[in-house]
Amino acid sequence: MKKHNFSAGPAILPATVLAEAAEAVKEFGQEGLSILEMSHRSKPITAVVDEARDLVRELLELEDDFEVLFLTGGASSQFFMVPMNLLGEGETAAYIDTGTWATKAIKEAKNFGEVVVVGSSADKDYTYIPKACQIPAHCKYLHITTNNTVRGSQFHHLPERPEGCLLVADMSSDIFSRPIDANQYDLIYAGAQKNLGPAGVTLVIVRKSILGNIQRQIPTMLDYQTHVKKGSMFNTPPVYPIYVSMLTLRWIQGQGGLKAMQRRNKEKADLLYQAVEAHPNFRPTVAKADRSIMNACFVADTAAHEAAFLAYCEANGISGLKGHRSVGGFRASMYNAMDLASVQHLVDLLNNFKP
Ligand SMILES: *Cc1c(COP(=O)(O)O)cnc(C)c1O
Numbered sequence: 001m002k003k004h005n006f007s008a009g010p011a012i013l014p015a016t017v018l019a020e021a022a023e024a025v026k027e028f029g030q031e032g033l034s035i036l037e038m039s040h041r042s043k044p045i046t047a048v049v050d051e052a053r054d055l056v057r058e059l060l061e062l063e064d065d066f067e068v069l070f071l072t073g074g075a076s077s078q079f080f081m082v083p084m085n086l087l088g089e090g091e092t093a094a095y096i097d098t099g100t101w102a103t104k105a106i107k108e109a110k111n112f113g114e115v116v117v118v119g120s121s122a123d124k125d126y127t128y129i130p131k132a133c134q135i136p137a138h139c140k141y142l143h144i145t146t147n148n149t150v151r152g153s154q155f156h157h158l159p160e161r162p163e164g165c166l167l168v169a170d171m172s173s174d175i176f177s178r179p180i181d182a183n184q185y186d187l188i189y190a191g192a193q194k195n196l197g198p199a200g201v202t203l204v205i206v207r208k209s210i211l212g213n214i215q216r217q218i219p220t221m222l223d224y225q226t227h228v229k230k231g232s233m234f235n236t237p238p239v240y241p242i243y244v245s246m247l248t249l250r251w252i253q254g255q256g257g258l259k260a261m262q263r264r265n266k267e268k269a270d271l272l273y274q275a276v277e278a279h280p281n282f283r284p285t286v287a288k289a290d291r292s293i294m295n296a297c298f299v300a301d302t303a304a305h306e307a308a309f310l311a312y313c314e315a316n317g318i319s320g321l322k323g324h325r326s327v328g329g330f331r332a333s334m335y336n337a338m339d340l341a342s343v344q345h346l347v348d349l350l351n352n353f354k355p
Pocket residue numbers: 009073074075076077101145147148149150170171172173191192194
């Protein structure tokens with residue numbers, strides 16, 4: 001029987017997407033070939049990439065200046081590609097450190113220019129989103145991680161920034177989970193394997209006008225302009241992950257788009273956080289105003305209760321609930337594809353757990 005998949009990533013995908021993706025491995029449309037065997041330059045495959053790109057544009061209502069790219073190397077490669085392409089030698093970038101992924105992005109940026117950490121929640125073990133960050137006027141860009149997948153914190157308001165300071169966001173774990181004003185951003189990146197598709201493709205959305213403004217020699221494959229010019233076909237793109245992501249984007253649109261996703265996601269998150277708060281043996285770890293609607297982190301009062309509840313959940317069809325190895329406790333990831341019924345099942349187990 002299919003388990004309730006609360007994994008943080010790679011993560012749950014819609015059942016209809018998985019069924020269609022499985023068919024395409026056997027035979028793609030009426031092509032007489034598996035999608036895994038087809039040239040990335042063939043008509044049916046370029047149509048897939050075009051449709052994926054168009055759906056991203058439509059769902060986020062992107063202005064014409066934006067280019068949608070499908071790259072490889074994971075979100076982790078964007079940690080260095082962003083400063084490599086945007087931050088000239090001697091220039092400064094501002095980062096907000098909300099833990100784990102943001103911390104890694106900061107480390108990589110330091111290889112390319114000056115970095116100021118304008119806000120950090122390290123003092124309280126990354127359990128909140130820093131507020132009222134002062135960003136120096138000369139900063140080239142501000143980088144934020146909109147949702148911290150490991151800690152379960154999420155930006156619910158955009159930080160203020162000086163005129164002319166670009167906004168860069170790692171949206172790996174909350175892209176397409178809610179409407180955003182995408183045109184406020186200059187570069188958005190997201191590894192697909194959290195809320196979009198399988199591992200293997202990274203979505204990058206970048207304003208063309210911000211590229212090509214620095215002196216540095218950039219390796220061809222790591223230069224965004226290479227991929228802009230070739231429509232993500234400079235080399236062989238990850239065709240199958242792009243295809244499955246395209247199916248997910250179609251599914252999102254069919255469900256009513258980002259407003260509908262937000263309604264679903266909020267309903268699920270509210271249900272779970274309320275149950276955790278009401279239980280005498282558990283508590284959420286993140287400050288209420290900054291809690292993620294994607295990844296809900298919570299802890300038990302004792303190590304014995306933690307082990308017992310995890311075992312109880314695993315015996316009852318729940319997968320992927322254990323917190324990240326660096327923080328422990330529990331993490332319930334409730335991405336777009338998760339039904340309310342799965343969260344209700346977890347809440348029922350929580351309510352029945354009386355140690
Ligand atoms: C998972 C994750 C990453 C790392 O993604 P990879 O594709 O494994 O490199 C980066 N940022 C955030 C917010 C993530 O959730």
